[in-house]
Amino acid sequence: MPTTVLDAPTLETLIAASVAAPSIHNTQPWRFRLDAPTLTLEIRAVADRGLRHTDPSGRALHISVGCALFNLRVAIAHHGWEPVTRLLPRPEEPDLLATVRLGGSARSSTSVPLLYEAVWRRHSSRFPFSDRQVPTSVLAELAEAAQAEGAVLDVPEPMEVDRLLRLTGQAEQRNTADTDRAVESRRWVHAPNPNSLGMPPEAIGPQDFRERIPMRDFGAHRRPAGLAARPFEKRPSVVVLSTLHDRRADWLRAGEALEHVLLVATGHGVRASLLHQALEWPDLREQLADGRRAHPQMVVRLGYGPEGPASPRRSARQALTD
Structure with a gap:
């Protein structure tokens, strides 16, 4: 009690x-x-x-x-x-x-x-996953977790996954070419600081040299001594989280559903990274929906692989106000 x-x-x-x-x-x-x-x-x-x-x-x-x-x-x-x-x-x-x-x-x-x-x-893992597929039973449990919070988790067919990744790639190219977004993104990548905000460079992860899975490079950090390129999984497991409406309350519910999904996945030893790029451009977000009534809120890549380093967090005392 x-x-x-x-x-x-x-x-x-x-x-x-x-x-x-x-x-x-x-x-x-x-x-x-x-x-x-x-x-x-x-x-x-x-x-x-x-x-x-x-x-x-x-x-x-x-x-x-x-x-x-x-x-x-x-x-x-x-x-x-x-x-x-x-x-x-x-x-x-x-x-x-x-x-x-x-x-x-x-x-x-x-x-x-x-x-x-x-x-x-x-925590998110932006590293390559193995080609081991997430079991159908686990995907069904993740869908139930999303539904419990008022959202829908779709598991696309392989051809649809290819389309989603192409849209994500287009968005990543736009983000890299957009000076304002690149500068905004870059300022959140730095060594840990007293405020524990942003991401240390080692948490960013490598890029996919096949360029099949467009991992965010946080403002075109490619330099000779910058991000390494490695092969990522050939058949990525991707799911799409959506809500029926697209109001502020729906965005909050989408976050609750997303975290419920991620925690259940963690319990099954499944890693996850968030492919948010296409959702940041209204026309590409509309294409993600592909004529469906639901509003896509997040694209999630799932799989088995290295845990990767965690991004730091502010302390509870820093996050509390009087």
Whole structure:
């Protein structure tokens, strides 16, 4: 049974679990505040960590916060409370993206311990995967995880995978040629710093010398001493996460669904990297949808391979405000 008091160590653990979530370019565009009388945690967007050129609508920022929100829900349930979530609770405060109140005793769930354990192990791997295919049973479980959060996870046929990768490649070429986006991307790649934002160069990973899987090179970092080129898997496993609508609340739900999928994948030993490039260009995002009613929110590459280095995170105390 949870206590009615949230002590400081438990609060820090909850926030640490939340900030372990993925975010575009590891911008970690969130901050947290505890309303102690109501035992409610607020998650607010941090505008100056948004990507003005890459993500002008803030869609990717909302997805990032949605991922952090799901981790927070899992951690709260793990510690015995029922997470009571509200998305966009105050229209007059657009930066307040969600609140989570620590309710009564959490409902019993066999999945919470597994998800909570995966929170601390999950991180993206931008390295080559083996040609071992992800089992159908695991893909079905990932689809169920997305559905539980109000999203749809599609598993495309090989010819459709080829089309998705071509669109991703087109987007990567555009991003590299766009000066504003290249500069914006480049400033998030640096050695670890006291704020623990952005990505260390070693976490970027190599490029695919076959150029079949267009890995983001974060602003044309190709130099003689820059990114190495290596062969990637010949038959990549790719899935597409979509939502029926395309509003701010849907973007947050897409983030929750994405993180649920990634945690379940982590529990099965499946690595993941996010192929977001084509979603950053409206015309290419429309082509990703290919006439379907659903709105694509993320393209995810799945497989088995090296874990790769993790990007650093800010501490719980840095992410908390009074």
